[in-house]
Amino acid sequence: MGVTLKELASTLGLSPTTVSRALNGYPEVNARTRQRVQDAARAANYHPNIRAKSLATGQSRAIGHVIPISTSHEIVNPIFADFIAGAGESYSRAGYDMVLSVVPDAEEEAAYRNLVARGSVDGIMVHGPRLQDSRIPLLRDLGVPFMVHGRSSGVSAPYSWLDINNRRSFRRATEFLLDLGHTRIALVNGLETMDFAMRRRLGYLDALQEAGITPDPALMHTAEMTEPFGHDAGRALLALADPPSAFLASSMIVAYGLRRALTDAGLRLGRDVSVIVHDDDLSYMPNGLDVPQFTATCSSVREAGRKAAEMLLALVRDPDQPPLTLLMETQLVLGDSTGRNRT
Amino acid sequence: MGVTLKELASTLGLSPTTVSRALNGYPEVNARTRQRVQDAARAANYHPNIRAKSLATGQSRAIGHVIPISTSHEIVNPIFADFIAGAGESYSRAGYDMVLSVVPDAEEEAAYRNLVARGSVDGIMVHGPRLQDSRIPLLRDLGVPFMVHGRSSGVSAPYSWLDINNRRSFRRATEFLLDLGHTRIALVNGLETMDFAMRRRLGYLDALQEAGITPDPALMHTAEMTEPFGHDAGRALLALADPPSAFLASSMIVAYGLRRALTDAGLRLGRDVSVIVHDDDLSYMPNGLDVPQFTATCSSVREAGRKAAEMLLALVRDPDQPPLTLLMETQLVLGDSTGRNRT
DNA sequence: TTGAAAGCGCTAACAC
DNA sequence: GTGTTAGCGCTTTCAA
Numbered sequence: 001m002g003v004t005l006k007e008l009a010s011t012l013g014l015s016p017t018t019v020s021r022a023l024n025g026y027p028e029v030n031a032r033t034r035q036r037v038q039d040a041a042r043a044a045n046y047h048p049n050i051r052a053k054s055l056a057t058g059q060s061r062a063i064g065h066v067i068p069i070s071t072s073h074e075i076v077n078p079i080f081a082d083f084i085a086g087a088g089e090s091y092s093r094a095g096y097d098m099v100l101s102v103v104p105d106a107e108e109e110a111a112y113r114n115l116v117a118r119g120s121v122d123g124i125m126v127h128g129p130r131l132q133d134s135r136i137p138l139l140r141d142l143g144v145p146f147m148v149h150g151r152s153s154g155v156s157a158p159y160s161w162l163d164i165n166n167r168r169s170f171r172r173a174t175e176f177l178l179d180l181g182h183t184r185i186a187l188v189n190g191l192e193t194m195d196f197a198m199r200r201r202l203g204y205l206d207a208l209q210e211a212g213i214t215p216d217p218a219l220m221h222t223a224e225m226t227e228p229f230g231h232d233a234g235r236a237l238l239a240l241a242d243p244p245s246a247f248l249a250s251s252m253i254v255a256y257g258l259r260r261a262l263t264d265a266g267l268r269l270g271r272d273v274s275v276i277v278h279d280d281d282l283s284y285m286p287n288g289l290d291v292p293q294f295t296a297t298c299s300s301v302r303e304a305g306r307k308a309a310e311m312l313l314a315l316v317r318d319p320d321q322p323p324l325t326l327l328m329e330t331q332l333v334l335g336d337s338t339g340r341n342r343t
Numbered sequence: 344m345g346v347t348l349k350e351l352a353s354t355l356g357l358s359p360t361t362v363s364r365a366l367n368g369y370p371e372v373n374a375r376t377r378q379r380v381q382d383a384a385r386a387a388n389y390h391p392n393i394r395a396k397s398l399a400t401g402q403s404r405a406i407g408h409v410i411p412i413s414t415s416h417e418i419v420n421p422i423f424a425d426f427i428a429g430a431g432e433s434y435s436r437a438g439y440d441m442v443l444s445v446v447p448d449a450e451e452e453a454a455y456r457n458l459v460a461r462g463s464v465d466g467i468m469v470h471g472p473r474l475q476d477s478r479i480p481l482l483r484d485l486g487v488p489f490m491v492h493g494r495s496s497g498v499s500a501p502y503s504w505l506d507i508n509n510r511r512s513f514r515r516a517t518e519f520l521l522d523l524g525h526t527r528i529a530l531v532n533g534l535e536t537m538d539f540a541m542r543r544r545l546g547y548l549d550a551l552q553e554a555g556i557t558p559d560p561a562l563m564h565t566a567e568m569t570e571p572f573g574h575d576a577g578r579a580l581l582a583l584a585d586p587p588s589a590f591l592a593s594s595m596i597v598a599y600g601l602r603r604a605l606t607d608a609g610l611r612l613g614r615d616v617s618v619i620v621h622d623d624d625l626s627y628m629p630n631g632l633d634v635p636q637f638t639a640t641c642s643s644v645r646e647a648g649r650k651a652a653e654m655l656l657a658l659v660r661d662p663d664q665p666p667l668t669l670l671m672e673t674q675l676v677l678g679d680s681t682g683r684n685r686t
Numbered sequence: 687t688t689g690a691a692a693g694c695g696c697t698a699a700c701a702c
Numbered sequence: 703g704t705g706t707t708a709g710c711g712c713t714t715t716c717a718a
Contacts, residue, residue, distance in 0.1 A: 002460045004711060015689045020713065030687055047460035051394045051403060052711030055694045060394060062442070069428050081424040085412050088445025092454075097463060099405070100441045102431025111435075117345045117390035119695095120440060227599060256570060256599050263606065347695060358705045363697065373703055395695030398710045462711095 003044045012040055023048070050097070054119075062097040063087075063312060064121035066112060068105045068128060079280050079301055080127060083149060086305020087125065094313055096122075109138060116142045123316040125149060125308065129195045145319050147312040149304070152195050160315060160323040162308040164280065166196050169297040169330040170203030173248055173276040176332070178211050180274055182246035186219045188233045188258055190250045197222065200250060200278070219244055230257025238265050246274040278330070280304075297330040304328060346387045355383055366391070393440070397462075405440040406430075406655060407464035409455060411448045411471060422623050422644055423470060426492060429648020430468065437656055439465075452481060459485045466659040468492060468651065472538045488662050490655040492647070495538050503658060503666040505651040507623065509539050512640040512673040513546030516591055516619040519675070521554050523617055525589035529562045531576045531601055533593045540565065543593060543621070562587055573600025581608050589617040621673070623647075640673040647671060 009016040022029045022037035054060045067080050091098050099120055103111040112135065115121050123145040126135055132154035139146040148161040177185050187204050190197035208215050218240060221233035230249060237244055238261065249255040255277040259269065267273050281301040311324045352359040365372045365380035397403045410423050434441050442463055446454040455478065458464050466488040469478055475497035482489040491504040520528050530547050533540035544563065551558050561583060564576035573592060580587055581604065592598035598620040602612065610616050624644045654667045
C-alpha cells in the first residue's frame with residue numbers, strides 16, 4: 001500500500017480536501033496549488049485507494065462480466081476471450097476495473113445477485129444469451145445497468161444489446177451459394193439453444209424460402225462448434241443419398257473439420273463443392289482455408305467488445321437513458337491463398 | 344444497493360458490532376442471537392458491502408490477472424481463457440473476486456503498479472512468462488504476493504509458480520518417435536520467446552542428443568500457433584531434400600494445419616508419417632486427429648488454473664511463507680478414432 | 687480559494 | 703455476550 005491522501009496533504013501543508021480537489025480536477029483550485037499537488041503526487045507515486053474512493057462516492061468503478069461454464073465441457077468459448085480483451089481495453093481507458101465471475105451455469109443467478117448486492121460493480125455484461133434468457137428480467141429487477149452481448153429472442157421488454165447481424169450474414173451467404181447454382185446447401189451450425197445459432201438458421205431458411213426451396217432437415221446439423229463436429233457432420237452429409245454440393249460452416253474451427261471430411265472424400269473445395277465459413281472474428285480467417293477459392297463472412301469480436309464496453313459505460317453514467325442497441329454487420333470476404341478481397 | 348449492517352442491526356435491536364460478529368462467525372456470540380441474526384440477514388437479503396469491508400480490513404479479497412495482448416494480433420490465447428476459468432472457480436469458492444486487466448504489452452508494467460498501488464487486489468497471477476521476464480522482479484519489489492503460470496528461465500531468485508513439465512513432455516514424445524525408428528523428426532513449435540516453447544525445444548533436443556542425433560535446424564519451425572502456421576511448416580518440411588518422417592506439433596490447432604499439409608501431399612498419418620501432438624488441454628484432444636493412430640501429450644489447463652489459484656490464495660493468507668511451486672506432469676495418450684488409451 | 691467536519695459501511699480494540 | 707468508539711482513505715457539504 002502506498003502513500004495516502006492525508007500523508008500527501010500534510011507533506012504539502014495542505015488539507016486533504018484541497019489535495020483531493022486538485023487531483024480530481026475541481027475548478028476552484030488555484031492553478032499553482034494544483035500544479036504543486038500534481039507534481040508531489042507524481043513524485044510520491046500516489047495512487048488513490050480505489051475502495052476508499054468507491055465507498056465515499058458510492059460507485060465501484062468496476063464492471064462485472066459473468067461467464068457461465070458448463071461442467072460438461074472444459075473448453076471456454078474463445079469468443080469470450082476476444083470479446084473480453086476488447087472490453088478490457090475500453091474499461092482501462094476509462095479507468096474502470098473489470099471483475100470476472102466464472103460460475104457453473106447452475107449458480108449463475110446467484111452470481112449476479114452477489115455482484116450487485118455486494119456493490120462490487122456498477123454495471124454488468126451478459127455473455128452467451130440463450131433463447132428467452134432469464135438473466136435479462138433478473139438484471140432489470142436488480143436495477144443494475146447491463147448490456148447483452150448478443151440478443152435473446154423471446155424477451156419482449158427492451159434492453160441494451162450489441163449483436164452481430166447473424167441472420168443477415170447467413171442469409172447473404174446462402175444467397176451467394178444459391179447464385180452459384182447450388183440447391184442442396186448444408187448448414188453446419190452451432191448449438192441452437194444459443195440465440196446466435198438460432199438466428200443463423202433463420203437467415204439460412206430465409207434465403208431458401210425466397211428461392212422457393214424446401215429446407216431439408218437432413219442438411220442441418222447443430223452441435224457445439226469443434227473440429228470433430230465439423231468432420232462428423234461432413235461425413236454424415238456426404239453419406240446422404242442426395243448429398244449437398246455446398247456447405248455453410250458456423251465457425252472456422254468447424255470448417256477445419258468439415259474441410260477434412262470433404263478432402264478425405266476426394267472432393268476439391270471451390271471446384272467440386274463450395275464452402276462458406278462464418279466466424280465471429282476476422283483474425284481467424286487469413287489463409288484459414290488456404291484453398292483457391294472460399295468465402296467467409298466475419299466481424300471483429302474484439303472491436304465488438306470495445307464498443308459494447310463503451311455503451312455499457314455510457315449506461316452506467318446515465319442509468320436513466322433509454323436502452324442502447326447496436327447491430328454490427330459482417331463482412332463478406334472472398335479469399336484465396338495469396339490474399340483476399342472484400343465485397 | 345441493498346440493506347446495510349446498521350439497518351439490519353437496528354431492525355433486530357442489536358448493535359452493528361454484534362451483527363457483524365454473528366455473521367462472521369466470531370465465537371463470543373450467543374447461539375440464539377446468531378441464529379436470529381442469520382435468519383434476519385437471509386430474510387432481508389443482506390450482503391455486506393465488499394468495499395466497506397475491504398477498507399476496514401485492509402484486504403481487498405480480490406486477485407488480479409493481467410493478460411497482455413499484443414496489438415499486432417487480435418486473437419487471445421485460448422489457454423488464458425481456460426486457465427482463468429479454472430482459477431475463477433477457486434476464487435469464487437473462497438469468496439474472492441477476480442479482477443482482470445487486459446493491457447497492451449507496452450503498458451503492462453504500469454498495470455501491475457496500478458493494481459497494487461490502488462489496493463485493488465491482494466495478489467496477482469502472471470500469465471505467459473517470457474524468458475527473463477521482468478515482471479517477476481517488479482512484483483517482488485512491489486511486495487505483493489504473486490504466482491506465475493509457467494516459469495521464466497533466467498530469473499534466479501526464487502518465486503512461486505505452477506508449470507506443466509513441457510521439457511519432459513517433449514522429451515518423451517521425441518523418445519517415442521525415436522523408438523519407432525524415426526531419425527528425421529520435425530518440431531513445429533510455438534514462439535520461442537515464450538518460456539514454454541523454449542522448454543519444449545530443450546526437451547526435443549534432450550532426446551535427440553541422447554540418441555546421438557545431431558539436430559537439424561531445418562527441421563525446427565517456430566511461430567505463433569495457428570492452423571496456417573502448421574500448414575506452412577508442414578509444406579516447407581516436406582519440400583526438404585531430406586524430409587522428416589515424424590512430426591511433433593506444439594498444439595492441436597497447429598496439428599490441424601500440419602495434418603492438412605501431410606494429407607495434401609498424399610501421406611497417411613500413422614503409416615507414412617507419425618505425428619505427436621502436445622496440447623495444454625486434454626479437452627482439445629478427443630478424436631481431434633481422427634486417424635487410426637496418433638499420439639498426444641496433454642494436461643488440463645482448467646485444473647492448472649484451479650490449483651494455481653489455490654496456491655496464490657495460500658500465499659495471500661500467509662505472505663511470509665517460502666515460495667510455492669508445482670510442476671504438473673502431462674499424460675501420454677495413444678488415440679484412435681474410436682476412443683483412447685493412456686499410458 | 688481553502689479548510690473543518692461528517693460520513694460512506696464495515697471491522698476491531700476496548701469497555702461493560 | 704454485547705455495546706461504544708474510533709478509524710480504514712476518500713469525498714463532500716458547509717463555512718470561512
